Each structure stands twice: as structure tokens, then as C-alpha cells.
Amino acid sequence: QLQLVESGGGLVQPGGSLRLSCAASGFTLEYYSIGWFRQAPGKEREGVSCISSGGGSTHYADSVKGRFTVSRDNAKSTVYLQMNSLKPEDTAVYYCAAQYLAAVPAMCVMSPSYYWGQGTQVTVAS
Numbered sequence: 001q002l003q004l005v006e007s008g009g010g011l012v013q014p015g016g017s018l019r020l021s022c023a024a025s026g027f028t029l030e031y032y033s034i035g036w037f038r039q040a041p042g043k044e045r046e047g048v049s050c051i052s053s054g055g056g057s058t059h060y061a062d063s064v065k066g067r068f069t070v071s072r073d074n075a076k077s078t079v080y081l082q083m084n085s086l087k088p089e090d091t092a093v094y095y096c097a098a099q100y101l102a103a104v105p106a107m108c109v110m111s112p113s114y115y116w117g118q119g120t121q122v123t124v125a126s
Contacts, residue, residue, distance in 0.1 A: 002026040002115050004096050009120030012086055016124070020081040022096030022117060030054070030074040033102035036081045037110055038092035038122075045095070047108035049081060059105035064090075086124045093119040 008020040022034060035050040049060045049070040058070050067086075072079040079096060097114035099107060 002098070004098060004115060004117035006094060006096055006117045006120040009094060009122045011123045011125065013126050014086060014088060014124055016086050017082070017084045018086065018122060020083065020094055020096075020120060020122075022079040022081075024077045024079075024098065027098075029072070029077045029079075029098075032098040032100055032115075033104060033107040034070075034072065034079045035097045035099075035102075035107045035110075035114070036070060036079075037095045037097060038090075039095070039119075040089075040092040043092075045110050047110060048094070050104050050107035051079065052104045052107075053101055057104040059108050061108070083122070086122075088124045091122060091124050093121050095119045 003025045005023045033053050036048045037045050039045040051058045051070045055072050067084050069082040096117045099114050
């Protein structure tokens with residue numbers, strides 16, 4: 001059974017850093033593109049970043065460009081989102097999603113057809 005599990009969220013002060021992980025099981029991650037999405041209270045889910053199956057293509061939302069970095073280790077079946085210089089407006093539940101051989105940046109557009117993880121809460125506050 002295909003499963004994605006996010007971890008690494010928490011409470012951090014403005015300007016701080018967190019690294020989120022998305023661990024995959026039940027399928028071969030190297031064939032799947034991964035997107036990171038977030039949803040703040042009262043807002044729609046939005047794409048943050050995405051990475052192609054081989055890791056050669058990445059894309060970032062303008063709001064996080066230069067602060068977030070997506071990477072993947074297919075041998076460990078894990079995708080990461082390094083988040084630096086965090087701002088209060090980054091507060092949200094962060095989700096990872098998978099789609100077989102999806103193109104980038106198309107993978108950054110939300111779709112209910114993706115495989116989704118359960119999410120991890122990120123709170124940026126002093």
C-alpha cells in the first residue's frame with residue numbers, strides 16, 4: 001500500500017529553520033515526482049515546491065524562493081524540504097504528494113488525484 005508520511009514540523013521562531021521529511025513506502029519513489037504543499041487556516045492548499053522523479057528539476061513558489069530547498073534521496077525513499085528564514089506567514093500544515101513521473105512545475109499544482117501524506121504542522125511564532 002502506497003504511503004507518504006511527513007515529519008519534522010514544529011514550533012520555530014521567526015528567522016529559524018526546519019527540515020521536513022516525506023518518507024515513502026509501498027512503492028518505488030524514484031519513479032514519482034513529489035510536491036510539497038501547505039494549507040493555512042481558512043486558506044486553500046497551495047503548492048510550495050516540487051521535484052521531479054530523478055531530482056533534476058525543481059520549482060518553488062515565489063513566496064519561498066531563496067528560502068526553501070527541496071531535495072530527495074531515492075535510496076532512502078525520502079524527500080526533504082529545508083526551510084530557512086521562516087516567517088509567520090509560513091505557518092501552515094505542510095503536505096507532501098506523489099504522482100508517477102509527473103512533470104515539473106506541473107507537480108506544484110494541487111490535484112486530488114495525487115497520493116497524499118497526512119501533513120505536519122509548522123508554526124512560526126515568537
